[in-house]
Amino acid sequence: MYTIIDLKNILNVLTYTQSTDGAGQMSPKRNDTLKVKLERDIIAGLLKPGARLDEVSLAERFQVSRTPIREALLQLSSMGLVQLRPRRGAVVAEIGLKELLDMFEVMAELEGMCGRLAARRATKPELDHLQDVHAASEDAVTAGDYDAYYRCNVAFHETIYQASRNLFLAEQTMKLRNRLAPYRRSQLHQNGRLSGSFNEHKAILAALIAQDGAAAERLMQGHLTAQGGSMNDFIASLPDDVLNRSDPAAVAAG
Numbered sequence: 001m002y003t004i005i006d007l008k009n010i011l012n013v014l015t016y017t018q019s020t021d022g023a024g025q026m027s028p029k030r031n032d033t034l035k036v037k038l039e040r041d042i043i044a045g046l047l048k049p050g051a052r053l054d055e056v057s058l059a060e061r062f063q064v065s066r067t068p069i070r071e072a073l074l075q076l077s078s079m080g081l082v083q084l085r086p087r088r089g090a091v092v093a094e095i096g097l098k099e100l101l102d103m104f105e106v107m108a109e110l111e112g113m114c115g116r117l118a119a120r121r122a123t124k125p126e127l128d129h130l131q132d133v134h135a136a137s138e139d140a141v142t143a144g145d146y147d148a149y150y151r152c153n154v155a156f157h158e159t160i161y162q163a164s165r166n167l168f169l170a171e172q173t174m175k176l177r178n179r180l181a182p183y184r185r186s187q188l189h190q191n192g193r194l195s196g197s198f199n200e201h202k203a204i205l206a207a208l209i210a211q212d213g214a215a216a217e218r219l220m221q222g223h224l225t226a227q228g229g230s231m232n233d234f235i236a237s238l239p240d241d242v243l244n245r246s247d248p249a250a251v252a253a254g
């Protein structure tokens with residue numbers, strides 16, 4: 001089940017993700033829960049897939065007892081971001097190659113559906129906002145500023161999710177995107193991907209303005225699939241540890 005509060009939390013996480021530039025500066029609000037802090041670290045890639053989440057050192061870092069740490073890890077595990085392994089403790093979830101490809105396939109469908117619905121339902125202010133974000137991203141492409149483009153990209157997609165006017169869909173799409181986030185950021189660094197992505201956004205925006213749902217859906221799906229160009233490029237863009245992971249079946253079962 002979902003609530004507006006859940007979505008707000010997700011948006012907060014996304015906003016945070018946008019505000020980090022990979023250097024790890026954090027200014028968590030004091031009322032942030034432990035779970036949200038760890039979740040942000042995982043989504044921002046500060047805690048890498050496979051990294052051990054040791055209860056004792058986390059308790060020291062956050063100046064709390066081990067009980068709230070354990071509760072936070074349990075919550076993150078139910079979200080799929082953390083794996084609890086018997087005798088080995090908690091680790092940041094590792095996704096095997098097959099599972100990752102399956103997830104990208106679903107992600108393309110979710111993004112496509114957001115695009116289709118947004119073409120029918122986006123408001124004028126939302127379309128205006130998309131145009132502003134798109135214009136800002138052009139500056140980032142010109143400057144070759146990957147971090148700035150990444151932030152524009154998040155804002156662009158997030159606005160389309162919201163414009164779908166389907167809160168459940170928006171929530172599911174953001175959840176899955178957060179799980180895939182550690183695997184997607186590096187893809188923008190591939191040769192020519194920045195301007196390729198920009199041109200795809202341009203076509204998506206035109207379809208949304210024309211209220212052409214079928215085109216918006218197809219373009220959003222294609223945009224996601226094209227994140228890595230060809231399948232070989234996509235696989236090559238993944239971190240080495242995904243490709244070298246020895247027991248993807250065990251990961252998938254988690």
Ligand SMILES: [Zn+2]
Pocket residue numbers: 153156157197201223
């Ligand atoms: Zn994009």
